[in-house]
Amino acid sequence: MAEDRSEVDGTGHLWMEGKTLVELRADQERPTHMPRGPAKRTGPGFLNPAMAPARTRSVLLLADALEHHWLVKEDHDLRAMDALCATGVRVRRWRNEIPAEHQERLRITANDLDNVALEQLKHAHERYPPLISVGHAVEDDRYNRTPQGGMHNGLFIMQNDARIALMEAAYQWVDLDPFGSPVNFLDAAIQGLSRTAFLEVTATDTAALTGSSASSQHRRYGAKGIVDSYAHDDAVRVLLGLIATTAARHDRCIEPVLALFDGHHVRVSVKVRRSRDGASHVLDSMGWRVRAANGTYEFVHHPSPDEVERASGPLWIGPLWNRDIAGRMTQERAVAMCSPSESELLTLREAGLVWSEADQEYAQRELRRSVRYIAEAADLMSKEHTLYHMDDLPNMAGTGQAPKMEVLFTALDEAGFSAARVPDIDPFFVTDASFADVMATTRALVGSSGD
Ligand SMILES: C[S@@+](CC[C@H](N)C(=O)[O-])C[C@H]1O[C@@H](n2cnc3c(N)ncnc32)[C@H](O)[C@@H]1O
Numbered sequence: 001m002a003e004d005r006s007e008v009d010g011t012g013h014l015w016m017e018g019k020t021l022v023e024l025r026a027d028q029e030r031p032t033h034m035p036r037g038p039a040k041r042t043g044p045g046f047l048n049p050a051m052a053p054a055r056t057r058s059v060l061l062l063a064d065a066l067e068h069h070w071l072v073k074e075d076h077d078l079r080a081m082d083a084l085c086a087t088g089v090r091v092r093r094w095r096n097e098i099p100a101e102h103q104e105r106l107r108i109t110a111n112d113l114d115n116v117a118l119e120q121l122k123h124a125h126e127r128y129p130p131l132i133s134v135g136h137a138v139e140d141d142r143y144n145r146t147p148q149g150g151m152h153n154g155l156f157i158m159q160n161d162a163r164i165a166l167m168e169a170a171y172q173w174v175d176l177d178p179f180g181s182p183v184n185f186l187d188a189a190i191q192g193l194s195r196t197a198f199l200e201v202t203a204t205d206t207a208a209l210t211g212s213s214a215s216s217q218h219r220r221y222g223a224k225g226i227v228d229s230y231a232h233d234d235a236v237r238v239l240l241g242l243i244a245t246t247a248a249r250h251d252r253c254i255e256p257v258l259a260l261f262d263g264h265h266v267r268v269s270v271k272v273r274r275s276r277d278g279a280s281h282v283l284d285s286m287g288w289r290v291r292a293a294n295g296t297y298e299f300v301h302h303p304s305p306d307e308v309e310r311a312s313g314p315l316w317i318g319p320l321w322n323r324d325i326a327g328r329m330t331q332e333r334a335v336a337m338c339s340p341s342e343s344e345l346l347t348l349r350e351a352g353l354v355w356s357e358a359d360q361e362y363a364q365r366e367l368r369r370s371v372r373y374i375a376e377a378a379d380l381m382s383k384e385h386t387l388y389h390m391d392d393l394p395n396m397a398g399t400g401q402a403p404k405m406e407v408l409f410t411a412l413d414e415a416g417f418s419a420a421r422v423p424d425i426d427p428f429f430v431t432d433a434s435f436a437d438v439m440a441t442t443r444a445l446v447g448s449s450g451d
Helices: 005-009 049-068 089-097 115-127 162-168 183-192 206-210 214-221 231-249 276-280 323-327 331-338 342-350 357-371 374-381 390-397 405-414 435-446
Strands: 013-017 020-024 078-082 106-112 149-152 155-159 171-176 193-203 252-261 266-274 286-291 297-300 311-316 386-389 419-421 428-431
Touching (some): 013 049, 020 089, 020 115, 049 171, 049 252, 049 323, 049 331, 049 357, 078 089, 089 115, 115 155, 162 171, 171 183, 183 193, 193 231, 193 252, 206 214, 214 231, 231 252, 231 276, 231 286, 252 323, 323 374, 374 428, 386 390, 405 419
Antiparallel strands (some): 013 020, 193 266, 252 266, 286 297, 286 311, 386 428, 419 428
């Protein structure tokens, strides 16, 4: 087995995320293959392995945009920036894992304030270069002033306050992945985007977004929450609401493509388009979730005085996903794009990666898990639907127990409806069936508790 050279050098150890080699700090434990929850450690050079699924989805989305031309025309370049890139794993994965035929059109900028992290990025990128080399020159004509930074084998790397970096040149793809809340960066990000663009935002301040920290939610997001089964979905919609209203202030409108509550963070991906008309209609998609006596909810634009107590918002009440784009985010695609082939794995092992067959199996499982349930739920999540928490169903239906999810889906399907599991840490499903139909189907499957 190949020797783990990085251990020998004392710089840390080598890990693989997707099919990209990552140097971990010497004091960072080798990640388990399914890390969940917030990382225990932070600081310069620390890679949060729990964010790997979000980075995998980012690779898939960017590849999809280049392949299906929904952001820039077929013969145009796409300029992407990770504004808070840390050690640059995301940008290195973009460069390394997006198919070769799109790489020439992809111009990547990596920015962070932290020099230690950027040095680590440069070191890793030089020592473990992408499989394909692209020879882009610096596009200094695009910047208001010559940018402080340099080109490193197809990545433009700069050290700047993200709010300045975002405003300095127009990007079509911006990734905002701060520690905690993204609110401080949103105005600059939206203003800096090109006319038609894509914005991906991570927020780890889930206590604020769900409303479990009511004062932070009020302060940062101007919203009020209710911590119940719908708090995860509320968190996603509160963040989307803030992005939509921020965009509207800058004459832009948004169209969500993917929006997920991924355990310890919320991640939303939206198209942003310059349009005064679209921006003027932002309030059509803003409202409140009012809890109903039967345990579900409805969205309203304005709660009546007697509804306020049972309402959370204001939040985004429009569609959450784009059917076609999310529908293409399959497990097969994740593995095909982000897992190394046998010969690639051989090359990576020769470069010093210690990677057993079991590691490879776990890594593929993790890649599949990154997109699990997305393609199947894409249609429902992109139109009007109702969410149910499986654990609430017995109470709602008075059945004492819940049917198996797959059995319920088959029964709903046979009754002419659609239902699918939602990617969430909790067992949620989404359906277009009415409350009465969901209850009747549940009772028909498991009987009511009096039976
Ligand atoms: C959560 S990390 C980013 C992780 C990275 N996107 C990834 O996928 O690995 C947040 C980063 O934001 C950087 N940062 C914080 N405030 C900043 C600012 N105002 N401008 C630029 N970078 C900043 C920190 O140095 C840190 O590296």
